[in-house]
Amino acid sequence: MTIILAAIGLLGLMALGAHVATTMGLISSAIALSIDNVPIAVIAQTAFKSINSYPLMAVPMFILMGNIMMRGNIVFVLVDLIGSLVRFFRGGLALTVMLACVFFAAISGSSVASASAIGASTVEELKKERYPANFSAALVAVGGTLGLMIPPSLGFILIGSIVGIPVDKLFIAGIVPGLFEAALLLITTYVICRKKGYGSQHAAIDVKGFFTKLPRSSGALSMPVLIMGSIYLGLFTPTEVSAVAAGFSIILCVYIYRSLGWQDIWGISKESVMQSSMIFAVVLGGSLIGFVLARMGASAALVQLMVDMNMKPWQFLLLANLVLLILGMFLDGVAMIVLTAPLLFPIATQLGINPIHFAVIMVANVEIATLTPPIGLNLFVMSSIAKIPVESVVKGVIPFFATRLIALGVLTYVPWLSLVLL
Amino acid sequence: MKKTEEPFGRAGPVLDFLLTVATILSLIATAIMIIEGLSRYILNTSYFWAEEMVRFMMVWSFSLTIGIAGFKKLHIRTELLVQKFPRAVQRLCWILSCATGITFALVLIYSAIPQITRYFQMGIVSESNLELPMWLLYLSMPIAGLGLLWYYLSALRYAWSVGDPFMPEAEDFSTSPDSDRTRTSTNPLL
Numbered sequence: 001m002t003i004i005l006a007a008i009g010l011l012g013l014m015a016l017g018a019h020v021a022t023t024m025g026l027i028s029s030a031i032a033l034s035i036d037n038v039p040i041a042v043i044a045q046t047a048f049k050s051i052n053s054y055p056l057m058a059v060p061m062f063i064l065m066g067n068i069m070m071r072g073n074i075v076f077v078l079v080d081l082i083g084s085l086v087r088f089f090r091g092g093l094a095l096t097v098m099l100a101c102v103f104f105a106a107i108s109g110s111s112v113a114s115a116s117a118i119g120a121s122t123v124e125e126l127k128k129e130r131y132p133a134n135f136s137a138a139l140v141a142v143g144g145t146l147g148l149m150i151p152p153s154l155g156f157i158l159i160g161s162i163v164g165i166p167v168d169k170l171f172i173a174g175i176v177p178g179l180f181e182a183a184l185l186l187i188t189t190y191v192i193c194r195k196k197g198y199g200s201q202h203a204a205i206d207v208k209g210f211f212t213k214l215p216r217s218s219g220a221l222s223m224p225v226l227i228m229g230s231i232y233l234g235l236f237t238p239t240e241v242s243a244v245a246a247g248f249s250i251i252l253c254v255y256i257y258r259s260l261g262w263q264d265i266w267g268i269s270k271e272s273v274m275q276s277s278m279i280f281a282v283v284l285g286g287s288l289i290g291f292v293l294a295r296m297g298a299s300a301a302l303v304q305l306m307v308d309m310n311m312k313p314w315q316f317l318l319l320a321n322l323v324l325l326i327l328g329m330f331l332d333g334v335a336m337i338v339l340t341a342p343l344l345f346p347i348a349t350q351l352g353i354n355p356i357h358f359a360v361i362m363v364a365n366v367e368i369a370t371l372t373p374p375i376g377l378n379l380f381v382m383s384s385i386a387k388i389p390v391e392s393v394v395k396g397v398i399p400f401f402a403t404r405l406i407a408l409g410v411l412t413y414v415p416w417l418s419l420v421l422l
Numbered sequence: 423m424k425k426t427e428e429p430f431g432r433a434g435p436v437l438d439f440l441l442t443v444a445t446i447l448s449l450i451a452t453a454i455m456i457i458e459g460l461s462r463y464i465l466n467t468s469y470f471w472a473e474e475m476v477r478f479m480m481v482w483s484f485s486l487t488i489g490i491a492g493f494k495k496l497h498i499r500t501e502l503l504v505q506k507f508p509r510a511v512q513r514l515c516w517i518l519s520c521a522t523g524i525t526f527a528l529v530l531i532y533s534a535i536p537q538i539t540r541y542f543q544m545g546i547v548s549e550s551n552l553e554l555p556m557w558l559l560y561l562s563m564p565i566a567g568l569g570l571l572w573y574y575l576s577a578l579r580y581a582w583s584v585g586d587p588f589m590p591e592a593e594d595f596s597t598s599p600d601s602d603r604t605r606t607s608t609n610p611l612l
Contacts, residue, residue: 017504017588018519019497022570026526029533044534044563048481052559054473057480061452239476240459247456270445276480277444277487278496332498374502 003298006031020335021278024285028292035295043288050287051280054239056161060276061242062152065249066108067268067275070117072253072260074220078103079122081217084206091193092201093129094139097122098189101143102182105150106224107245109157111333111370115144115378119385129199135192137386138396141378142185142404145367148333150178152227152242155337155363158283162290162341165355167238168231173356173418174363175228180417181364181407188403219256223248232421279334286338293342302343303350313351317412320344320358321365328369332377336366353415360418364408371397371404433576437490440569444486451479474550478559485562489569492523492577495590516581516588523574530567534560 006027013023029043082103083096097118104114119140126136148155151171160167193199227245230236236244253260260268293299306316327336341362348358370378373394383390411417458472491497504515540546541557548554577587 013518013522014500015503016515016518017499017501018522019492019499021497022523022526022574026522026529029526029529039536040529040533041536042533043529044537044560047530048534048560048563051484052477052481054477057451057455057476060448060480060483061455064448064452235463236459240455240462243452243455244459246452266445269449270441273441273445273448273483273487274491274494274496276448277484277491278498280484281488281491282498330500330502332500335498375500 002031002034003293003296006292019281020332021281021285024282024289024338028285028288031292032288032295035292038295042291046287046291047284050284053161055157055167056280056283058152058157058167058239058242059154059279060272061239061246062109062154062157063275063279064269064272065242065246066110066113067272068246068249068253068260068265069104069107069220069223070113071264071268072249072257073121074107074252074257074259075100075104075117075121077213077217077220077257079125081210081213081221084209084213087202088205089190089193090197090201091190091199093122093126093199094131094135094189094193095186097126097136097139098143098182098186101140101146102150102179103221103224105144105146105148105178105182106228107152107220107249108147109152109154111145111147111367112377112381113144114147115140115381116385118144119382123386126199131198132396133386133388134392134396135198136396137382137388137393138400139189140385141371141376141382141393141397142400144378144381145370145404146178146182146185148363148367148370149174149181149360151175151231152238152245153363154279155333155366156359157238158279158334158337159341159359159362161283162286162338163345163355163359165359168234169356169422170359171228171231171238172421173360176417176420177360177364177411180410181367181404184403184407185400188400192399219252223252282334282338286335286342289339290342299343299346303347306347307350311351313353314413316347316351317353317361320348321361321408321412324362324365325368325372328365329372330375331369332375333366333369336369337362354419356422357415357418361408361412364404364411368401368404368408371401433493433572437493440486441490444483444490447479447483447486451476451483454479470550471552474548474552474554478548478554481559482562482565485566485569487569488566489571489573492570492573495588499588501588512586513581516586517578519588520574520578520581523570524578527567527570527574530570531564534563534567538564 010023010027014020032038032043033040078100079096082099086092086095086099089095101114101118104118108114122140123136151174153174156170156174157167160170223245226248227241230241231238250265254265345355345358349355370376373379379390379393383393454472455476458469462468504512538557538560541560546556548556580587
């Protein structure tokens with residue numbers, strides 16, 4: 001009963017516009033204090049412990065790196081390079097943009113940052129080639145979501161630090177699903193462009209142009225190699241690689257591409273610290289929810305309920321996806337992970353589902369959440385950049401949305417994709 | 423870079439100072455982690471203090487900026503329902519949001535005091551050879567609470583006497599035909 005009342009209070013306050021972090025903190029503190037023998041000091045202890053976590057330290061550094069690469073206009077270099085190879089296809093520029101999204105996903109852990117960086121750099125180019133504005137906006141909004149699945153991913157870091165799964169394993173698990181999703185999105189883009197006659201087509205592959213541009217692009221291309229290679233080979237921990245990558249991004253943008261000055265780096269650092277603080281605040285509030293749920297035995301009770309219902313793993317996965325898809329319409333990705341991970345992971349584990357596979361499924365749902373109205377952040381970002389109403393972006397996203405649901409279904413029921421590299 | 427004046431004018435210089443300190447802490451932590459990573463990889467030498475130092479610097483950086491992130495409208499919230507209400511009800515919602523924040527901030531401050539007092543009296547130090555005083559590390563929690571309290575009190579005053587204290591800064595979405603609707607959330611990340 002207490003939990004039901006708390007859930008109503010939590011969702012009610014959030015619906016009325018209270019901040020997610022403080023609402024979670026307040027409601028869970030109230031419940032904690034109502035439980036016998038829980039001293040008030042536990043609240044500060046739990047809060048401190050939640051953010052004093054080594055894996056979580058990768059968050060501020062990956063945010064710094066992503067922001068530097070975004071402001072440093074690295075996307076222009078990449079679009080130029082990729083374009084020389086794929087623009088002989090019908091809709092080659094659209095394919096180039098999608099491939100740039102895949103690449104940027106490998107240097108940014110955030111879907112919104114990816115969409116902002118790529119959208120700002122490519123929407124005008126797409127317009128010049130007469131791609132419809134809603135298609136262009138949708139293309140980037142959808143492609144940007146890959147930033148969450150392809151490592152480094154802030155979603156995986158959060159899940160890892162909340163559930164206690166090694167972040168490096170989650171990063172490695174995200175590679176194949178991310179590339180699989182990217183392949184499906186590229187096929188969708190190609191089919192739409194061919195069917196509707198979008199964009200122009202170059203006569204042949206510009207191999208000479210590609211090799212001319214390659215040296216200039218090599219600095220940017222080496223970033224995903226550094227991040228994924230070092231994690232996959234076990235050279236650095238995810239926290240170490242986040243710092244090294246942040247340092248490398250400064251060298252790239254200040255000394256190699258000269259797209260940023262030290263003054264810009266300072267400004268970006270300040271902004272990144274505040275963004276990290278926002279994430280840490282939600283983690284802090286969520287940790288208190290997790291503490292209360294564990295203390296009241298809610299997670300265990302839910303696990304028992306599923307076992308008593310004789311629920312099969314496939315049924316649970318279907319249910320979990322439905323719940324996450326619905327929550328994703330109203331909650332932002334960080335809040336969604338922080339709220340649902342402590343409840344869903346114990347059930348998944350009890351039912352014999354690999355937690356790493358389940359983490360991939362959860363991130364795939366968060367990706368879709370960023371595209372789902374009314375609170376699909378990428379829709380708003382692209383509405384703002386492309387200067388079109390958000391309804392137009394939604395219309396453009398619909399065919400891609402179907403692709404994303406297919407990808408979610410495959411990732412859910414083919415665990416091999418998530419576990420093959422482990 | 424746009425300063426933190428609006429709509430909380432007089433807090434600007436102090437917030438900028440705190441943000442500068444937090445940013446320096448965060449950058450030093452990043453530098454330490456780079457040195458640790460490279461040293462471990464190249465020289466096969468790991469520094470016993472690196473991990474703990476990074477954690478504590480980042481925690482303090484967070485504590486100093488949690489309130490500032492509020493002033494900069496970065497904390498996550500949903501405004502979809504509130505936007506549909508008449509102005510008077512909206513004002514009640516803003517005040518309720520501020521009251522939630524203020525109460526949690528007070529709980530955070532109050533709940534940290536017994537632990538800090540105990541650590542201080544017993545002289546407990548951190549687990550590594552750094553032996554940092556634990557009360558100093560835990561002090562970050564009431565500092566975070568104070569930052570939140572400052573922010574929510576300012577927001578409450580603004581909501582009471584002026585208007586929406588949570589409206590995102592116009593520069594982010596000013597070009598969008600849906601600029602009003604973009605206020606449904608202010609999370610710039612995931």
